[in-house]
Each structure stands twice: as structure tokens, then as C-alpha cells.
Amino acid sequence: ENKNANECDCMSSVMKDTDIPMDTMNFTRDNTSSSAAEGTDLNGAGFPNSQPQRSATPDLDSVPETESQEDNISTELAQKDREYTMSVGDHIREYLVIAVEGDLAGFQIAWLLMSIVFLIIKISNAHATVAGISWWAIFVIPISNALLTGWFDFIIRKYRSTNTEESLQRPRFIILWGLKCIAATYITTYWIWGEASFMDRYRNTPQFQESPNACSGQVVIVYIAFLAAVLMSEMMVSTVLINSEHNLSFTRVPTSYRVVLLIIRPFVWVYNRTMVMFLCFYALYGLAYSVFVIGIVADTVCDSVRCAETQQVGMQMLLVPFTVPEYLGWVDRVFSSWDRVADDDFLEAFVIIFLCQSFYVDCLNSLWQFSRRWLPSSKKPELTMHGSNKEQQDFFRSLTKELIPSSPLPEQSNANDSNTVPLNG
Numbered sequence: 001e002n003k004n005a006n007e008c009d010c011m012s013s014v015m016k017d018t019d020i021p022m023d024t025m026n027f028t029r030d031n032t033s034s035s036a037a038e039g040t041d042l043n044g045a046g047f048p049n050s051q052p053q054r055s056a057t058p059d060l061d062s063v064p065e066t067e068s069q070e071d072n073i074s075t076e077l078a079q080k081d082r083e084y085t086m087s088v089g090d091h092i093r094e095y096l097v098i099a100v101e102g103d104l105a106g107f108q109i110a111w112l113l114m115s116i117v118f119l120i121i122k123i124s125n126a127h128a129t130v131a132g133i134s135w136w137a138i139f140v141i142p143i144s145n146a147l148l149t150g151w152f153d154f155i156i157r158k159y160r161s162t163n164t165e166e167s168l169q170r171p172r173f174i175i176l177w178g179l180k181c182i183a184a185t186y187i188t189t190y191w192i193w194g195e196a197s198f199m200d201r202y203r204n205t206p207q208f209q210e211s212p213n214a215c216s217g218q219v220v221i222v223y224i225a226f227l228a229a230v231l232m233s234e235m236m237v238s239t240v241l242i243n244s245e246h247n248l249s250f251t252r253v254p255t256s257y258r259v260v261l262l263i264i265r266p267f268v269w270v271y272n273r274t275m276v277m278f279l280c281f282y283a284l285y286g287l288a289y290s291v292f293v294i295g296i297v298a299d300t301v302c303d304s305v306r307c308a309e310t311q312q313v314g315m316q317m318l319l320v321p322f323t324v325p326e327y328l329g330w331v332d333r334v335f336s337s338w339d340r341v342a343d344d345d346f347l348e349a350f351v352i353i354f355l356c357q358s359f360y361v362d363c364l365n366s367l368w369q370f371s372r373r374w375l376p377s378s379k380k381p382e383l384t385m386h387g388s389n390k391e392q393q394d395f396f397r398s399l400t401k402e403l404i405p406s407s408p409l410p411e412q413s414n415a416n417d418s419n420t421v422p423l424n425g
Contacts, residue, residue: 102153108146115142133322156244159253173242184230196338207304214301222310229280262370266362274317281314316351
């Protein structure tokens with residue numbers, strides 16, 4: 001007690017010399033005396049009474065400022081993020097990124113290049129069919145297709161689920177792809193061998209009868225190459241249609257964008273399908289010339305102009321949207337006879353019917369996807385512990401796609417092994 005009293009007298013003298021207020025001195029004296037009486041320091045650890053006491057007030061100069069600085073920086077960044085608004089230039093750059101780096105950027109660039117090529121051909125009058133295309137169609141149709149494709153690409157990228165899954169084994173893909181292939185096979189077969197078809201029109205012409213085997217072989221090669229191009233192109237298009245819809249977020253897609261996808265999906269792919277069909281057909285038909293050589297023999301021996309005209313079916317896929325912009329409204333031709341079609345319009349009529357049936361199948365598929373996935377069910381699912389309700393299983397399966405994939409926990413450190421007491425003592 002005498003020692004503590006001496007220490008307090010020394011502290012009071014120091015306080016007077018340094019002009020520290022008496023309240024602080026009394027606070028220090030009380031803390032010092034209570035700590036000394038209990039035999040513990042401020043942190044609760046025991047200490048001998050002979051050791052010097054620590055001050056109750058921490059040294060503010062020694063506190064690290066890293067945490068406070070990080071908090072200030074985070075607050076400033078959050079405030080700037082709230083105050084920032086995208087300018088017109090930022091929106092343009094965002095659209096250009098989609099047009100250059102998006103999943104469907106190739107289609108957008110191809111449509112713009114097609115507009116430039118058709119413009120050059122029309123000015124130079126190098127092709128009679130292209131020269132007959134209207135000026136507005138050369139600019140409006142490619143730019144509209146590029147914008148619609150970019151919009152579709154933007155939606156499926158922005159609202160893509162965290163966990164994506166690309167698969168060709170979905171029943172929806174198999175049904176859609178099989179339905180399109182069956183419809184295309186029926187229409188193409190009917191175009192070649194049906195009533196008032198190609199063979200009925202031109203089989204008995206003098207040019208065809210000069211070398212009937214070669215002319216028939218030329219038509220069969222076009223038929224096989226066209227159906228193979230249908231199988232390839234519909235596989236690509238159906239894959240994008242099904243997987244893009246399957247990988248959309250179940251919770252983040254606004255209702256307005258759901259309606260937008262319902263409307264623009266068939267239009268986007270009926271035009272992009274023409275480009276895919278053009279490339280696939282001439283790639284496969286080129287094999288008959290370069291690899292199998294049978295195409296060169298049939299083309300050389302057969303003198304029929306109408307048989308040679310069938311080779312332009314791939315080019316007509318690109319030209320029909322420009323020469324007949326209203327072709328999607330000619331759905332009545334799907335059910336009409338070939339007798340009403342003139343010889344000069346026969347190939348064009350076939351392409352229009354082919355694109356119309358593909359477009360309306362895509363419309364039904366888009367409506368089915370929208371109604372099946374987004375429209376609420378009138379009957380609420382009954383929750384069960386074992387998940388026997390199908391609607392409940394579909395809901396939780398879609399919800400799990402939004403969860404971030406979990407990573408395994410790191411192995412615990414063996415630093416505390418020394419503190420572990422074995423059970424056997």
C-alpha cells in the first residue's frame with residue numbers, strides 16, 4: 001500500500017508538470033489501484049504487483065490505418081457507382097462489344113458485309129437478280145437482322161444462369177430437330193418427285209432425254225446435298241434455340257424480356273438459317289465435285305438448263321428475303337399445288353415454302369417454350385418431403401442453376417494438434 005501511494009504521488013506530480021486535467025489523473029489512479037488490488041491487468045491476465053501497470057487508454061498513433069482506409073475507399077467507390085450513369089458513347093461501345101465478341105457476332109458481321117456486297121453488285125449491275133432488289137431492302141433488311149441478332153445475343157448473355165449446361169440429348173432438342181428434318185424432307189421430296197413436281201415438269205423435255213441418267217443423277221446429288229445441309233443447319237439452330245432457353249436464369253429474367261424473346265426468336269433464326277443453309281449446301285455439294293467427282297461428270301454430261309438451275313437453291317436462300325421481302329406471309333403456298341407456279345418461279349417458290357414451314361415451326365416452338373417455362377400454373381404444386389411432385393422438382397432444378405458452384409473446404413491446419421487430447425488418455 002505504501003508503494004502504491006508513492007506511485008500515485010509521483011503520478012500527480014507529473015500531471016501537474018504536464019498540465020494534464022485532474023479528471024484524467026483520477027481515472028488513471030482508480031484503474032491503477034483496482035488493477036493492483038485484484039492482481040490482474042486490463043486484459044484479465046494475472047501479473048505480480050511489482051510489475052508496472054499499462055495505461056488504460058491505447059496509443060492512437062500505433063493503431064494501423066489500413067482498415068479505415070479500405071472502408072473509406074469502398075465507400076467512395078460505392079458512391080461513385082451510384083452516381084455514374086452510362087452515356088451514349090458507353091452504350092455504343094457496349095453494343096459494339098456484343099457485335100464483335102458475342103456468341104452470335106459472326107451473324108451480325110455477315111449481315112453487314114452482305115449489305116455492302118449487294119450494294120456493290122447493284123451499282124455495277126453484275127447480277128440480274130441482285131440488280132432487281134429494291135434499294136431500301138439492301139439497307140433495311142441486313143441492318144434489322146444484325147440488330148435483332150445482337151439483341152437476342154445480349155439477352156441470353158446478360159441473363160445466363162450461373163451454371164450452364166450444353167447438351168444435345170434433351171427431349172426438347174430431339175423433338176424439335178426431328179420435326180424440322182421430317183418437314184424439310186417431305187417438302188423437298190415433294191418438290192422433286194411429287195405431283196406437278198420437278199420431274200413431272202422436265203423429265204420429258206428434249207434436253208433431259210438426251211442423257212436422262214446424268215440429268216437424274218444431277219438432281220439426286222442436289223437433293224442429297226440439300227437434305228444433308230438441312231440436317232446440319234437445323235442441328236446448329238436447334239442447339240442454340242434449346243440451350244439458350246434452357247440456360248436462361250430462372251429468377252433474373254424480366255417479364256418484358258421474356259415477351260421479347262417470344263417474338264424475336266423465330267424472326268432471328270428464319271433469316272440466320274438462310275445463311276447457314278447457304279454455307280452448308282455449297283460445302284456439301286462441293287464435295288461431290290472435288291472429292292467424289294460425280295458432280296462434275298453429271299454436270300458435264302447433262303445439258304438440261306432446268307437441272308443446272310437446281311444448283312442455285314443455296315443462292316436462293318440468300319436472295320429470297322431480299323427479292324420477296326413479304327415471303328413469310330405466303331403461308332398459303334405450303335398447302336397449294338405446284339400447278340399454279342410458273343417454271344421461272346418454281347425454284348423460288350420451293351425456297352419460300354421451305355423457309356415458311358421452318359419459320360412457323362419456330363413460332364410454335366417459341367410459344368411452347370414461353371408457356372411451359374414462364375407462364376404460372378393455375379394449380380399450385382403440393383409440396384412433399386420426397387419431391388414426388390414434378391412441378392416441384394422442375395422448380396428446384398431450375399433454382400439450383402442459379403447457385404454458385406461450391407468448392408471443397410481447405411484442409412484444416414495441424415497447428416492445434418498439440419492441444420488435442422486423445423480419447424484413450
